[in-house]
Amino acid sequence: MKYSYRxxxxxxxxxxxxxxxxxxxxxxxxxxSIEANPSVVRKLMVELKKAGLLxxxxxxxxxxxxxxxxxxxxxxxxxxxxxxxxxxxxDPRTNMQCPVGANIQETLNGVYDRVQQAAEQEMQAITxxxxxxxxxxxxxxxx
Amino acid sequence: MKYSYRxxxxxxxxxxxxxxxxxxxxxxxxxxSIEANPSVVRKLMVELKKAGLLxxxxxxxxxxxxxxxxxxxxxxxxxxxxxxxxxxxxDPRTNMQCPVGANIQETLNGVYDRVQQAAEQEMQAITxxxxxxxxxxxxxxxx
DNA sequence: CTAAACTGTTACTTTATAAACAACAGGTTC
DNA sequence: GAACCTGTTGTTTATAAAGTAACAGTTTAG
Numbered sequence: 001m002k003y004s005y006r007x008x009x010x011x012x013x014x015x016x017x018x019x020x021x022x023x024x025x026x027x028x029x030x031x032x033s034i035e036a037n038p039s040v041v042r043k044l045m046v047e048l049k050k051a052g053l054l055x056x057x058x059x060x061x062x063x064x065x066x067x068x069x070x071x072x073x074x075x076x077x078x079x080x081x082x083x084x085x086x087x088x089x090x091d092p093r094t095n096m097q098c099p100v101g102a103n104i105q106e107t108l109n110g111v112y113d114r115v116q117q118a119a120e121q122e123m124q125a126i127t128x129x130x131x132x133x134x135x136x137x138x139x140x141x142x143x
Numbered sequence: 144m145k146y147s148y149r150x151x152x153x154x155x156x157x158x159x160x161x162x163x164x165x166x167x168x169x170x171x172x173x174x175x176s177i178e179a180n181p182s183v184v185r186k187l188m189v190e191l192k193k194a195g196l197l198x199x200x201x202x203x204x205x206x207x208x209x210x211x212x213x214x215x216x217x218x219x220x221x222x223x224x225x226x227x228x229x230x231x232x233x234d235p236r237t238n239m240q241c242p243v244g245a246n247i248q249e250t251l252n253g254v255y256d257r258v259q260q261a262a263e264q265e266m267q268a269i270t271x272x273x274x275x276x277x278x279x280x281x282x283x284x285x286x
Numbered sequence: 287c288t289a290a291a292c293t294g295t296t297a298c299t300t301t302a303t304a305a306a307c308a309a310c311a312g313g314t315t316c
Numbered sequence: 317g318a319a320c321c322t323g324t325t326g327t328t329t330a331t332a333a334a335g336t337a338a339c340a341g342t343t344t345a346g
Contacts, residue, residue: 059313107277134250202342
């Protein structure tokens with residue numbers, strides 16, 4: 001498959017708005033920073049808005065964080081933009097006539113849930129502030 | 144992308160060999176349990192063999208676990224068969240002329256690594272024995 | 287000893303998801 | 317009202333995975 005960059009691009013959008021609030025914040029400008037298509041950026045922004053992370057203004061390029069960067073976690077962005085919501089996927093088509101095929105799906109669901117929760121717990125511990133600070137720190141060091 | 148069922152199918156192969164050692168263990172029989180293509184199963188088995196989880200015999204259907212099911216973790220199978228090895232993916236193409244685009248990749252790599260480690264730690268705690276027991280338990284309850 | 291079955295391998299096709307691209311109706315700003 | 321913007325729809329392209337086919341060489345059974 002083609003890998004999804006939705007989470008990375010979603011974070012990029014929020015970080016860009018936070019870091020460069022004086023620059024143009026049109027979907028075209030943000031897309032130039034990501035090197036993505038403005039339409040893709042607009043679609044992601046709609047998802048971020050639905051999730052309550054972003055406010056926008058139809059017709060005008062004035063996106064703002066809907067709440068403090070301290071209060072936005074990687075998990076929030078993940079849930080907002082990722083289509084799948086699961087990092088591991090149980091094969092949905094196994095032979096139900098076979099003892100293994102009939103019972104492996106539920107079993108794997110159980111263990112995959114544990115992996116998912118571990119990943120989500122770590123994602124919840126990472127704030128947008130932390131990511132913004134990381135970008136700013138690297139920026140300073142490269143000057 | 145199309146979701147990968149390689150991990151699920153890899154576990155299925157190992158579990159099938161453990162649970163049904165008296166049945167035919169040909170790639171065709173295993174594939175019938177997974178409802179997958181025998182060729183796909185053979186390719187996965189080659190990966191499992193390379194990773195030291197499975198022994199096979201060319202020309203004869205006698206696959207065996209290379210070590211105790213207690214000593215095989217979900218992480219072992221994940222590393223053996225998954226092409227990507229990463230659950231999250233940093234967008235590799237951002238604008239290096241932009242302060243955000245130039246520094247977000249490294250920053251995200253750092254935080255994604257933490258999420259990856261949390262997930263892998265949990266995967267390492269899940270053994271093939273545990274999965275086999277889960278399948279057997281469900282099997283008993285459905286009789 | 288040979289026929290059947292199997293593995294290991296290669297090559298090609300199909301399918302599924304995401305991103306790129308294009309276009310436009312309607313809102314906003316100056 | 318001209319320029320720019322968002323929100324939205326639809327189409328195309330790229331890519332990873334699975335399906336399919338084929339076959340050389342190995343093993344096993346009769």
